[in-house]
Amino acid sequence: MATSEQTDKRTGRPDEIEAVPVRHPGRWIAAVIVLVVGASIIKSIVTAKGFQWGVVGHYLFDSRILHGVLATIWLTFLAMAVGILLGVVLAIMRQSPNPIVSGASWLYIWFFRGTPLLVQLLFWFNIASLFPVINLGVPFGPALVSPHANSLVTTFAAVLLGLGLNEGAYMAEIVRAGFLSVPHGQTEAAQSLGMSRLQIMRLVVLPQAMRVIVPPTGNETISMLKNTSLASTITYVELTYSAQLIYSANFKTIPLLVVISIWYLVLTSVLYVGQYFIERRYGRGFTRAERASMRARWLGMGRGGGGGIA
């Protein structure tokens, strides 16, 4: 903050200000601390014998593990599809002026968010204990078809129902939040143009609500990717179950858990990229100017960019 007090003898005007950039030694100290601590943690992880990195490498591309990876991807995709569809329907039902319809939706959401996912999966898997035969037909009337519960609800169907119906309840709240974020003026303007409720929902509200729906939905998808591991408790062959079968036979529990952790991380990272592109598409016309580029932030380590701690 040195301002030159001297005046130029010739012209009598003050010299140009000697602007010294703001120093940020604290940023450098913090960076060094984080790097040193991080390096020591990474070294302990890499050299810990229990990980048996050789075994990890051996099983990373094992055919059973890869088969499990594909099953997990497929299950995540299908369960999210069921969940999103169901969530949109439930959210629209919640908006309904009909109290029975809106109440039914509320009850569904309350029940499926209120019980643990693991318990839901166990119930679907063992549904034949409750309903040995499922009668499909007129409620309280004659049944058209009566399949055995275990033939109708296969293990795959049980997993899909468990994950999808649970996800539907959570998505319903996310979609409802999206609807709430669209200014009511939009609906009023559309109504004044004579659009029906369905047209308003489809053409005006839903497209604008997408901007607010997409980030939490990305979060839910990433969460679903990990929730599929619960299917291992009901013997569905996905990634975690495949690893469990291998390590129950060869006792190499930790290396195989590392293998599946690596695969889950890789798949999650792919989803990050997907979410970025979807968010960009739905954020058109809304996002402010891009944040300061990375280069400017690195320069700020040395100088400039005041404020913040140290």
Add this chain to the structure above:
Amino acid sequence: MFTWRKSLLAALLLPCVVAIAACGSSNSSSSSASSASSTAASTAASTSTSAASSSSGGANAAVAKLVPAALKSKGTLTVAADATYAPNEFIGSDGHTVVGMDADLAKALAAVMGLKANVVNATFDTIIPGLAAGKYDMGASSFSDNKEREKTVDFVDYFIAGESFITKASGGTEISSIADICGKTVAVEKGTTEEADAGTQSKKCTSAGKPAVKILSFSDQNAANLALSSGRADLGFLDSPIAEYQVKQSNGQFKVVGDAYATGPYGLAVPKGSYAPALLAALKVLMQNGTYSSILSHWGLTSGAIPAAQVKINGATS
């Protein structure tokens, strides 16, 4: 803006962060000590179903001499059992104590060696890796002694049992032996010899042109039994004494079908090259003074009593 006060704060945080990193890099295996103190109290106040407090009483000097010094100084053996396998190991009526034939035997053996036993509940397929990692001192969980497992742990053989099939009493699947399970769905527990044997049979089925066995592996026996009762599985495949006991407890819901398969010894699992000789000596003492047979008869398992000639270390024949 740089100030001394703010950099002092950062300097104080630095040792905390470094200490956390240092803790993460050291290999500590002290988990057994903390679990011992919390459950020792509950096992001491244990249940009336225990039959261990009989004639053996105190330590046997000859056996105690064989116990390694490290164990003597620890004083307590951490014994792991998967408590979903009544009557060998299961959770007692207090809701958290592991009771059963294996728990009683482990406590009696520890007493002969001059130690205490702390029996903890663990998932079956984590016990052998846990022994190898030093987390447990003994695995007393109806382990079938076989050569594959002997690569990782030592076994002291103490009981004879086979594998049996169970099915629903009405409308169940009738089979006469393991050869009949081709194309059927069998519920097993992960990591058991039944899982491996069903897999071997499945390969035999497919090479004979028959459909493979569909094997459902569950993390505990309760889930496997549930799958059987809900009809997901046609058959349950588990150790014979367990099968008989659970059929009795099921009040007519299940029945045993077919012949017992692969009768062989159970072994108490200990880390490789550790105190198996001391454990063997302790077992022989219990068999001599009648404690072994009284524990077995308390649980109705006298038919599985091991003949003296088969009491050995790593006595698997396959």
